[in-house]
Amino acid sequence: MxxxxxxxxxxxxxxxxxxxxxxxxxxxxxxxxxxxxxxxxxLENYDRLFTSDNGIRLHHVVNSLTVSALTVIGTLLVATLGGYAFGRFRFPGRDLLFLLTLAILMVPYATILIALYVLLGWIGLQDSLIGLSLVLIMFQLPFSIFMMRNSFEAVPRELEESAQVDGCNSVSTLIRIMLPAVKPGLITVGLFAFLTSWSEFFAPLILLNSTDQFTTTLAVVNMRTASHGSIDYAALEAGVVFMAVPCLLLFAFMQRSYVRGFTSGALKG
CATH class of the missing domain: 1.20.5 (Single alpha-helices involved in coiled-coils or other helix-helix interfaces)
Incomplete structure (x- = not known):
């Protein structure tokens, strides 16, 4: 050497x-x-985190898990179909529509949360976990569709043509051939959707009003003592660690597929 x-x-x-x-x-x-x-x-700080009057309760964790699950499922479903359409089909206005989808990234989502709050009220989903999940899915879609489009484009067309020769239609080809081939991209999109929805604070703060609907992030922020309005920083740090542990574990288990999804999909083109 x-x-x-x-x-x-x-x-x-x-x-x-x-x-x-x-x-x-x-x-x-x-x-x-x-x-x-x-x-x-x-572990006294963790004890206060879960036992104090304004600490984390089981329903806060369930709410966060519900929002995260809905966001991941919705993002994967829409991004997979959108990425497959953009990556494998030719139709008028395809490139313009894709650019418009990416343009959502240039809009600070905080500037339209009030409008989305009003819109959710019109459709009866205000102050609901489903409404919050729909908003989070919308903000995940530009990156997710971009990832999935590039992941589908990285798959050799010979695989798709062989499936079509064997009699598979577009849906069968997507399910049987394409999805296994773009598994790293799916894991990357799902991981990003989970991390964002699990740790999101601003959107739940604006869109959720009832304490029963609060997510874990809102519960952690509410960790304040009644004495002179001071903040229990030690319990807050315990809440930060509690929020970070699921993310760290999930990333550790999926790290290899996550990196492979970026190298095979997002970095292409």
């Missing part, structure tokens, strides 16, 4: 380690702060 290649490898590892420390330090600090008590270290 030459001196230059050795120096390049060391530089790669040092840079990677520095970036890992930079990104992990806030989470590690939150974990340390969540365990720190007046008498040392323990």
């Amino acid at each position: 030459t001196r230059s290649s050795l120096a390049g490898r060391w530089g790669y590892h040092i840079t990677g380690t520095a970036l890992a420390i930079l990104f992990l330090s806030p989470l590690l600090w939150s974990g340390w702060a969540s365990l720190r008590t007046n008498s040392g270290f323990g």
